[in-house]
Structure formats: C-alpha cells, structure tokens
Amino acid sequence: MKLALAPATDYAVAFTPEEHSMTEWVADDHARGRAAPVVPPQVRPATADDVPAIVAVVNENARLGHLLPRTPDNIRASLDAWLVAEVDGRVVGIGSLVAMNPRLVEVRSLAVLPAYRKFGIGALIVGGLVDEARALD
Numbered sequence: 001m002k003l004a005l006a007p008a009t010d011y012a013v014a015f016t017p018e019e020h021s022m023t024e025w026v027a028d029d030h031a032r033g034r035a036a037p038v039v040p041p042q043v044r045p046a047t048a049d050d051v052p053a054i055v056a057v058v059n060e061n062a063r064l065g066h067l068l069p070r071t072p073d074n075i076r077a078s079l080d081a082w083l084v085a086e087v088d089g090r091v092v093g094i095g096s097l098v099a100m101n102p103r104l105v106e107v108r109s110l111a112v113l114p115a116y117r118k119f120g121i122g123a124l125i126v127g128g129l130v131d132e133a134r135a136l137d
Contacts, residue, residue: 093124
C-alpha cells in the first residue's frame with residue numbers, strides 16, 4: 001500500500017495500486033475537462049468494484065474542501081447506502097443515504113467530479129436517493 005499526502009490538506013490517504021490509478025484519472029479528467037456526456041448518465045446502486053472510484057470522487061471533493069475524506073473501509077461498511085452515476089463506464093458522481101431515525105434519512109456525500117458538473121448528474125443521483133428513501137418506508 002502506498003501512503004500519499006493529499007495536496008493542501010492535513011490528512012493522509014492510503015491507496016492500493018488500483019485506487020492510485022483512479023486518482024490519476026480523476027486528476028486527468030479535471031485537467032482536461034469534459035464535453036457533455038453523449039450517453040445519458042446511468043445511476044445505479046454501488047458495488048464492491050466501485051469502492052476505489054467512490055473513494056477517488058470523495059477524496060477529490062475533499063481536496064477541494066467540499067466533503068470530508070473517507071477511507072475505502074468506511075465506504076465498504078456502508079456500501080448498501082451508496083448510489084453511483086456512470087458515464088461511459090466511469091463513476092463520475094456518488095451519493096449515499098444515512099438513517100437518522102426510522103422515519104428520517106439524510107443525503108450524505110453527494111458529489112460529482114468537477115469536469116462532469118452542470119449536466120444534471122447530481123440531480124439524477126438525488127432523484128435515485130429519494131426513490132431509495134421512499135422504498136424504505
């Protein structure tokens with residue numbers, strides 16, 4: 001495992017080689033920017049295979065000061081509560097629910113990679129989370 005200090009932060013993040021490559025494509029997308037997705041984003045429940053991508057999206061947004069950093073173990077522990085948005089097979093947005101009590105849930109860790117913002121992906125994730133919350137009733 002490689003230990004890296006994230007820029008402009010005071011927290012350390014441990015990356016596996018696969019997670020490290022995810023952070024590289026996050027930075028690459030951010031640097032190059034993206035045109036509007038040709039295929040509509042697909043919002044779906046997260047799987048164990050999505051953990052490195054979720055961590056990359058969370059930690060990119062943490063670096064920007066929008067979210068608190070999360071570890072892969074933290075994501076795995078609550079994986080059933082996560083939705084991801086995919087564009088061309090890449091996770092570009094994430095969101096989760098946390099139960100506050102039996103009748104109240106809260107949206108947590110809603111984020112979209114900077115290069116994919118302004119295309120309505122966040123709204124699609126929120127819509128999916130609302131559907132999930134209503135299904136809990």
